[in-house]
Amino acid sequence: MTRLNRQSLIIGLTFLVLAVLPPLLSAIDQSYYVSIASKILIYALVGISLDLIIGQAGLVSFGHAAFFGMGGYVCGVLSHHSANDLLVFSVFTGTNNALISWPLAVLVCMVLGIIIGVISLRTTGVYFIMITLALAQMVYFLIISIPQYGGEDGLSLWTRNKLPGLNLQDDTQFYYICLAWVIIYLLIAHKLIYSSLGLMIKGAKLNHQRLIALGHPPFKAQLMIFVLSAMGSGLAGALMVNLTQYVSPDYLHWSLSGKFLVIVILGGIGFLFGGLYGALILLGLEEILSSYTDHWHFILGIALVIIVLTSKSGLYASLVGRKAT
Amino acid sequence: MILFIEQLFNGLQLGVTLFLLASGLTLVFGIMGLINLSHGSLYMVGAYVTATVTNHTGNFFLGICAALVCAAILGVIIEMTIMRRLYHRDHLYQVLATFGLILFFNESVRIIWGSQPLFIDIPQSLNFTVNLFGQGGYPAYRIAIIVLGIVILLALFVLIFYSKIGMLTRAGSSNREMAQALGININRLYTGIFAFGAVLSALAGGLAGPIYAVEIGMGESVLILAFVVIVIGGIGSIKGSFIAALLIGIVDTLGRAYLPAFFKTFMSASDGAVVGGSLASIAIYLLMAVILVVKPQGLSSKL
Amino acid sequence: MTKLLTAVNLKKSFGGLNAVDDFSIELGKGEIHALIGPNGAGKSTAINLLTGELLADQGSITLEGQDLSGLSTWQRAQAGLGRTYQITSVINELSVLENMLIALLAQTQQDQIGLTHVTKITPLIDQAKHYLQDFDLLPNAENLAGELSHGEQGRLEIAMCLATNPKVLLLDEPMSGMSLIDGKNMIALLHNIKQSMAILLVEHDMEAVFQLADTVSVMASGKIIASDSPQIIRKDPLVIEAYLGGDDASG
């Protein structure tokens, strides 16, 4: 059984289980876990989008919570305004309609991604990590200081966004929306990775000097993939806010950016499905450990150290015997 | 005008505290290329050990020594078991492993000392105010920290540039294989440097205890500032870290002191305070972003 | 012979050391101009000044009349300046074919960069395979570039440079570390590509230099001490002294 089809077998199996999870869970009277599964899918979406820039372009962003939180806040603010029929910047009416607020959230994250991308891509290596962290912290402090949007107390959404023909309040339907978005984003990522654009981005990561000597500055392509990653995380933020019907500065906090990095590393860098398995492993561990003891951070901490020391390229990747690029 | 000098002094004091923490971090990062997120945890352990020993023995300096010894031992253990395997690994794996260490340290402190903040007061010998600015007194303890920070800077300079160990360290940092080939026991040297970084961090924690709160997670908020300092100062550069630490200490303090007042002139009192307050907290990160855009390798990348 | 690249008294000093001083050179189309000299003479620094990887303190560089001094490295490359490196710089973790595709997409096939699946852009693939065939690399199209022999990697790097249709090609010791056969192949290769461009050959292998070069410049401690046809240079006392290490050849 060569390595390749063992990997595709596991992936196929995973998606099969994901597809039938809600009915499976309600069969064993555990339907509460459907919303936990949705949360894992949302974190997976961020993991996949972050892995795009780390795996393909070698850009390690320590500030992806900025996009995740911003996407969430766009939805939160719009539905907050529509619930209390206030006007946004006293011009637009708020909306609770997903067809408007989700694309808007992704659009705002695209703009934010361009701004942060243009500034950060001037640096490389460790300095890139630090500048993305700094810019994300600025977004955090900016949002926390806006009194009307609740600052530290955050904002509550009275109901989840509305999608015509669907009732998002129902956990199972919301779960399938999340699964759909994960699959759509995977397809987009797959198309990009195996396209000529993806090849140039990979080339720039592996030998920046040769690309420059060939007369091809990678800045434009890197910015494009950075923005695509920001949009993915922004969408995940919008979904998360709908799942919990609440948004707060915690979604912009740097420890969340750290958690996203952990997910990418656990899943295996440069591995398309890495984000999915990283989220499953990390949040699965959290769920299992926290049901046994209040001191689960202690065990998770040790587990992370052991995982790094034992595996060369991420837990999942080593399970399947894949070498990270 | 006197108020401005006092604020400047406050900025200096905050800068020196940051330098104490950042110096350990930049040594480990600059020389061993290791991103150590758990550096803040050693700061916390230093504060907790100092507080506990001081409360039992009543002698603050004994507390500090106990913290330094404990940090050195802890530093050696961590370096040998974990860090040694991380030197050649990608920065990302270092981040993951040390992120795990943060969780481990925070939770172990909670198990040992409980989640309630610990009490530690200023040593009696320094608990007075110096009439530095005519009408107001300035806490002597903070002046002591400023003096100590400068002493440590000079000591580090002598150590790095004029001592045998310093020479070995610089050799190790510029070309690890060559240094090893020349017979320098790199492993023992790196353990020494890491432990020394841990001691510096614990010292910063011990000294900060009486001024700030000794509580779980106190290391993380300071850790971010320490990373900002070493990046602006140029990674691995002690001189750069000192300049950057003072710069950030002053910018943060003056920002908090004058920005709200500035915005209050043309806004209502509470709005001005809110906008000014939040801009002050953004100031440091703005400073870092600007410096990195202008000089992508920080102020000075020499050692 | 049309002059493609002219550099006029370039100067570069690091602190007190004058790495390159009053360096002038002209590269004509269809001509191989060799630049020889002992280690540390400033040859690599000179190349880096031409490509913009190092900024000259003084002097000007023009390519077909266009002033390059204000341009960054990739802009000069787009103006038609290709180069190889002392340590061959190819993308080891990607296949030989992918290396060629990247070289083509860098400039000549830039409009092909898009979201269509790489394997489906047949015209691009065919052109890449055509280059590989010319450079006798087609059999290992699917192998990783890192797994090629030193000679093959050297040929791949040059093939990638040619894919950008350079007007001037700067070669930094292409013969170093080559086996005898690879050396011969490389010399033959350089012979038949030189018609369409100007080549600057920085090399230590005198045997190759005297077989290929139309003119030879000799560099010692940052200065060009002689520049003439290979036959004259071979007998020039100054050159011999610079090589055999007289008192001033500080190396």
Next chain:
Amino acid sequence: MIARLVIVIASVFISVTAWAEPLKIGFLTTLSTKAGYLGEDIRDGFMLAVEQNNGQLGGVDVEVIVKDDERKPEKGIEVADKFVKKDSVTLMTGIVFSNVAMAVVPKMVNQGVIYISPNAGPSKLAGELCHKNYFNVAWQNDNLHEATGQHVNAAGYKSAYILAPNYPAGKDALAGFKRFYQGEIAGEVYTKLGQSDYSAELAALRAAEPESVFFFLPGGMGINFVKQYSQAGLNESIPLFGPAFSFDERILGAVGDAAVGVMNGSQWSHDLDNETNNQFVEAFKAKYERTPTLYASQGYDAANLIASALAATGGDVTNQDAFIAALEKAEFDSVRGNFKFGSNHHPIQDIYIREVIKDGDKVTNKLAGKVFENHQDAYAGDCSL
């Protein structure tokens, strides 16, 4: 290896809920992070009442499920969701922080859960978003600030310099103070959340030369501020005031002598002389070997309130209107003496001013006078109940 991992995760999903006859109470509070001791105190106070009735409240066996929200609203929502869907809980309590309360309470009460807050009392839940299923047995967030404002005003201080963190609870606090303090505001400063060094603010404060200083800085921020305030020698020249949140017994342990002399507003003190309180303080010291804080007293009262309602309805929680009516009567002996609910299910109670004194080598609070008699929060009018 992957197979084993999937089975482990699946096994957690299928943990069969034990069939339990006792009434389940969902106790969601903050146990981890540096503010963990607040949740611990509320829980200890609550469990003390349960133990005193040997595992029952109002004659009904109770099972208190205690879970940690890690001071994160989204974690609170997740755990609350689990209480309702997995453990079919209909009675909840325990939340410490307003931001967690704002995220969890509206959702829970709309799903028919009765929530009794032992601590967080955000203004919205007392006013426009009040709900028949929501009770607050502690106070509305502004009350202690209002009491301190009233005290500073009555004590004749002509100017006050006020500080709070830059977040909603901080703005509520200063608004509450200004509602009862008529004197001149010498300065209104919002500090960064989680700030540790206040030297800049202290220097500006000294320059403004106010007659009094009021601050609301919870947890570690308060500890830092009070320590640095006394180290700058300000505690001799300018009296310091604040709400009880920065002067509970466990924080006094971390601040020490720096806090001596500070006056703080509180609805409870361990030396409040009434029969229930004395018994509660003794029992708490006996069981936990430490003096109870106001949080512990609020946990104890919450348990006894529930006990009184369970006794009145014979333990039948299904008839919610009857149970809510019983809660509204609040026929239980509160450690604060007289206690009754306003129309918006928030307390109408006396509020005192306490002075921090040095008692032997221990620093503690001493009752120094009553500021309000039967004080009601300012938001009852906006509530439609």
